[in-house]
Amino acid sequence: MSRSTSGGARSGRRAVVLGRTPAGRMPRFGGAAVLLCAPFALLLLGTVLAPVAYALYLSLFTERLSGLGFSGPSRAFVALGNYADVVTDPDFLHGVGNVALYAVVQVPLMLGGALVVALLIDSAVARLKQVWLLAVFLPYAVPGVIAGLIWGYLYSPDIGPISAVAPIDPLGANGILPSVVNIATWQWMGYNMIIFYTALRTVPRELLEAARVDGAGPMRTALSVKLPSIRPTLFVGLVFTIIGALQLFTEPLVLQSFTGAVTSTWTPSLYVYDSAFVAGDYGRAAAASVLLGLVSAVLSAVVMRISARRSR
């Protein structure tokens, strides 16, 4: 194998010596490039493209028990019937509503908190910057399941201190949404804070100095100079947080061990899981998966387009 590649390289070397071809910027190295790309291309095909195609296909069919059920289920084409079922299913809509409400609260809260902490650490008076950075970043090291478990215990009456002081039961029907918001905020605030802080460090120091010379106080500098400078980073953080919110799954699932307030279809992702593995309705689960993926993909595409335009 390596012998044939070095042979290919020798012919490539000739191409280099002869100079660049007018058609392509680079000499052609088919063999080596195929070897370098093949593992990823195969993975992409097998674990992304094929599943997407399969989900699209499955979402158009439903399994029906034929006759008396002796011959097992048969697959029947229902066109967009599964999609219609999903978007008219009150359970699904309830999950969408939960996630929408969650996003409306969690996204500004978490990003706002991250931004405030980043600005505080970036401010001229702050000391021990590394200590604050590390302390707030630490929860990012905790996987979602374990974050859910820790907070689940902290919310539990008799074990954690929170239910004693909170105005509403954190594991009750009304308290569960704020509780999930809090877990996600705890987990992701430090991560976003580090990203915002790094962006703040790239604001030209001369600009800040100019603002200071011109008499802007630290608050004014933060709001009028620093914030506009990192607006693109804030926007990227915003869209990624919204996409993360759409996929909300792990934390509510873990909390199910602590409370009955999280239903089995509490978020769209839980709905997919429940449809597939509890109800066994793969067509409906695939349709819900496709819808979920589609909304996330559109949002990601928007953010990629915007950041590509920015870097140009």
Add this chain to the structure above:
Amino acid sequence: MSASTTVNATSAVGGPPGRSGRRGGREPSPWTSRTVVHAMLGIAALYSVLPLVWLVTSSTKSLGDFSTTSAFEFADWNLPANLRALFSEADGVFLAWARNSVLYAGVGAVLGALICTACGYAVAKLDFPGRRTLFAVTLTGVLVPTTALALPLYLMASEFRLVDTFWAVFLPLLTNPFGVYLARVYAEAAVPDEVLEAARIDGSGELKTFFRVALPMMRPGFVTIILFQFVQIWNNFFLPLVMLTDPRLFPLSLGLYQWSTRVSQFPQYNPLVITGSLLAVFPIIVAFLVLQRQWRSGLTAGSVK
């Protein structure tokens, strides 16, 4: 642009600058005094760290003390007994989970990053038929969220009788389209064409050039991709949850989750879940402390660049 206009507008109103940054005319905002800044930072730090402190104190308690003593105080030192119970539960299944996590996330991240870097390098630096198509499809792959893939992956795996195997979790998590995107950026920035041409003139094969010349030049980017992918795999829960039923194949998070579903019926699982969580988090936190610089540059590379 808008920043500089704001500054100019301020300068028209403002007086001469004061040495300390405070200036005559207007009082500095109370929100930016040193005390207030540090008080707010202290609150943020406590919010972030206290739940982990709770995890440490609770790991040292017996089941009885766990529900009777206050959350953040130490009771009788019961950590050794908890650890013994943890490691002996179900024939030491916890150690198997730890090993699996290292395999899925550790080996997966290194191997996955190598695969992505090779592809990203080839897309950036070699001309071959289908190069543009491959990159366009890769970008599409970035858009597909992993949660939406888990169900079709499970159904495909069941067609191929791969459900409940190591590979059903390991292989999908190797795929990291965003890593290819990053690797292409790094290759373009860090590997000059002249160096590659020099290597070719010296008679180095293309694969050898990648491993001996390009990969070392891309090392900071390569490490970044490893770290990204490690966190991604470590945090992925949906895929192992749907793929695996044999506890011997579980990663730590899935195993701890399974134990946690039993605590309401069997309270004796509480110390196991808590001590196990501590052990699962501990190595990552140590890695964060040791690799602080790499983490930070790595995590921010994707978002700020």
